Amino acid sequence: MAFDIDRFLRDAPLLTAPTKKVRVPELKHWFPEGEEPDWEVRGLTGDEIARANDVNSRIEVLRDAMEVIASAVRSNRGEALKEIMGLSDVPNDLARHFDHLMYGSVNPQISREAAVWIFKLYPVQAKSLIMEIMFLTNNGPDLGKLQDSTVTPT
Incomplete structure (x- = not known):
């Protein structure tokens, strides 16, 4: 049986990334107070994965911008900003993970700076969140939700 491209194109706009709450005690x-420490994550889109994987070129541009800022203020503020934004000498794999966590966090939604701090202070929990984000990404959209919304009335 052949792939039904027409059905896929009809259904594709209705698909959403799956989400999951991850307990982070x-x-x-x-x-x-009184709320469970659940961090909601979702699978990433192809665009988000590509942006995260393009970390080298983005980091170079941002590093250059930070150098200009540092020279303008003639202080170590530029170095501090680079570290806060995860632009100092960070391995590319870790820099990608900052973006994965930023893009994949539903509740709370976080900035790249927050992702850097979470990885810096809670690396095991951050890695756990990334693993769940990538698991959801690998599994693709939740087709069960699609089936309910595309049933043809009889």
């Missing part, structure tokens, strides 16, 4: 301090 180590981060409980930063959740409202």
